[in-house]
Amino acid sequence: MTRMRAPIGAFDDARPAPDRLDLLTPPVAAAVRSWTGPVPADQIVYVDTDPAIADTAVFVEHYGPDLLDQSANCVVVAGKRGDTTTLAACVVKSATRVDVNGVVRKHLGARKVSFAPMDTATGESGMEYGGITPIGLPADWPLLVDAAVVDTPWVLVGSGRRRGKIILPGKAFAQLPNAVVLEGLGVAAG
Template structure:
């Protein structure tokens, strides 16, 4: 039986790879049987931003998760990460995330850089399919969700998956990454 969130019509993500960004479809397919727990739904691309999406589709902010890409430098080495936090919280960029990446200064990645590095559309960036060398820092509140709504790599759809599946992504690290 399909999970239901708000007014969204969910279908198995593996049945609609056409609704996902290429990197997301590839990464999801590589998850094996666990990918069977992922769902996808088409949305209006103009409503992809969290607040508009939540209001339009009656999805509470506490089940939506935002993925932000951060960049820092240490000894001339650029360090990037994807941070996944509930939409009703903010990534602790200058605290826990900065310490985890072991950098003195950490910033949100420029939009153009993030979209090029991930191969995903702005407003659709998701931890599923980010570059393999990046840690995916999953806030413990996201990992605890029964169902989490995240980007799909494109603005025209959303992925819905268990928080436990996000926590089990190959480079995921669960911790207190939000404030």
């Protein structure tokens, strides 16, 4: 396994994600294994991190303050219209929040959108809470990605587990299955 220098942040252990399939959840490992597209799989970098400091504020203090602007969160939402519930994932920069009642509701054509319950998000995705990533999501889920994420040269995102993160070029998010890039998906937190 080849150690490398992470393109962002101060991580002691960075390696190409295809070399660390053993540390990824089964759906994430499967997605990395079958990766195709203009961004090669070896540009997906797995960095080993301490799960005790996975929350954003503590994480950036430990691994590098520049990471706040280069990190993204992936959250699972549930859109409801009548008796139909649609699960979707939304990826926004860490310093923003998802515009659930505006952009997401409109895009999903839902009457009401809320964050999916933790048991639903983890059970349906096969990932750990606090580590959900857009890589390896269920095939039928829409993936809404804020344009600011795609425009970021390198982005740190969850690895499917609370331990470890994945770094990949922002443009790679647009090539993920069911990805739709949307302007204004992430709005200022506050």
